[in-house]
Amino acid sequence: MQTRRTTLADVARAAGVSKATASRVLGGSADRVSDELRERVLRAAADLDYVPNPHAQALARAVSPLVALIVHDVADPYFSEIARGVFHAAAESDRLVMICNTFRDPDRELAYLRTLRAQRVQAVLVAGTARSGFELGSEVAAELDLYRAEGGQVAVMVAGHGYPAAVPDDRGGGRQVGEHLLALGHRQTAVIAGPSGVGSVDERLAGFLDALVGSGAPEPVVVHSDFTRRGGADAVDEILAARPGTTAIFAHNDLMAVGAIRRLAAAGRRVPDDVSVAGFDDMPLAEDLQPPLTTVRVPLAELGAEALRMALDGAPGDETRLFETTLVARGSTAPVDGR
């Protein structure tokens, strides 16, 4: 039966004023209105249960109070933790958040970006991008630039090029893992890296190599794989084939580490007795796994919150805020000769 919504005009009529005055008092405009009229308008609005139409506002004001967060997959703990941070920061300034799930599909990502631009959302935060790395000049970058040219704010959470960025110190984290494993006496190492071309992957790897250099340990076996449990498991097969004597594995995220541990068990290797495994991100439950996972804590929620603030504050394109990572040593790593 489609009841009609009450509009600003209804309120104005009920209060006996013009739409303009009603808008002024309701819309929080800078213009002043006499106390009496203000009172009348507010009462009328309350009586009629008036709620402004955000589309009309967005159209008139040419901006909507929406913020978009682009992720690969909300169900991935990495992204859902970032999302949590973004939501918290958004609540502070009374803004709504729209999460866009690309499922790592570049086309979908692009489609979202176009929609968001059209939607004139106030800010878009890119937590993960489907194209590898998103170089300047890519379609994604072009779309983002267009968006910015039209007044939108952008912040990214991947090693950025030209956008304000809030990123974890991936390189430092990688180094911490390297040092940890070295200290435990490991020399035959391997790393299960994320998809090649992704910025954080290169950084984590570089940090790890930084630590190894000069230690006399041989180069690690490096296998690129998906950021999933399955990816981690499959990588183990390759590693075992390439270097059967591997005693320590550094997986680029916790999910891969879990998969690796499972596959190692299936292959008859005990963790950490036969081979140590370290992850990255310190996802929830990492400490409840079998065995508890040694990993690197990344302040993902703060990262998301900060990204939003940077975007809203209009941080300059070359500003990058680095977030410290900390190694969390747990049961999945042990001294090489320790049994």
Add this chain to the structure above:
Amino acid sequence: MQTRRTTLADVARAAGVSKATASRVLGGSADRVSDELRERVLRAAADLDYVPNPHAQALARAVSPLVALIVHDVADPYFSEIARGVFHAAAESDRLVMICNTFRDPDRELAYLRTLRAQRVQAVLVAGTARSGFELGSEVAAELDLYRAEGGQVAVMVAGHGYPAAVPDDRGGGRQVGEHLLALGHRQTAVIAGPSGVGSVDERLAGFLDALVGSGAPEPVVVHSDFTRRGGADAVDEILAARPGTTAIFAHNDLMAVGAIRRLAAAGRRVPDDVSVAGFDDMPLAEDLQPPLTTVRVPLAELGAEALRMALDGAPGDETRLFETTLVARGSTAPVDGR
């Protein structure tokens, strides 16, 4: 430098037609347009890189292609799994999804609902509601009804009252757990229930009691607690105090089960040797825990997807689709005398 967006009027001018015709060809209207003009308009739109402004469309059409999903917390695996399903279903019909995080705050939930109503989103899906149960007549229900009266679609994923619902067979799941524990010989049981008043909590508990009835086993100790790890851990203290001889615990979700296992370990009880623990939901990683968690699988993603379809298809308010649950027996439960 704020470049102006290209509007429909620009396209129309470039194509030498009126706004009306341009709208007709671009907006997928039913009205027919000659092939020649259609061609001209399409070319102009492509040349100018035209993207329609969804706010203007929403304003004119009185509906926006947005779908909202209300959850307590995206970072909770229960909800992120539902979200994943919703995203998939939304992608099928080319719709965008807005996730609203209430953090279990009733005021925030209400605020979201009002905004969504104003926003004229096409559908709102309620996966979790902050008020206990959301009875008919509550503020939330009032807001939802208002929304529906204005043409919005609603579907819920909690035991509903008057809304189309896609819900798991919580009662059946509870019964499965009860039967499982009984079959293992347990008689001194306890249940860590979710917050009292929540529909699914009552159902899971009722199912569990269904199984116990007639078995001769004494009534379980029931402790209500938060759906968190912490909640599960704290509940263990109460249970141990109330019935020290407890040999099996049914936690209403996996997170609580994890917390319970940890606290039991701290109290010197081994799982499953001394006490068996079963969870609910079969969250990702449940099988990788220490020990692997016996739990009940709930098809959350399908549930979310189905809820969206029901809403969009305008399912009647009394329609409830029940999703089968299946018990997944793993290492956290064992025969009562089995050591």
Add this chain to the structure above:
DNA sequence: TAGGGTTCTGTAACCGGTTTCGAAACCGGT
């Protein structure tokens, strides 16, 4: 008391689309 400056309010244009309605063009049939 006239003149100038504030302060408040209303009119109307505008944001960028969609859609109603009527005019114009075209059709085949007498």
Add this chain to the structure above:
DNA sequence: ACCGGTTTCGAAACCGGTTACAGAACCCTA
């Protein structure tokens, strides 16, 4: 050549707000 019926198209109204602009009312000063 004339006519009723379709089809195609454009002018203009509308969706529901915001805001530039101008007028009215008020104040204070000379």
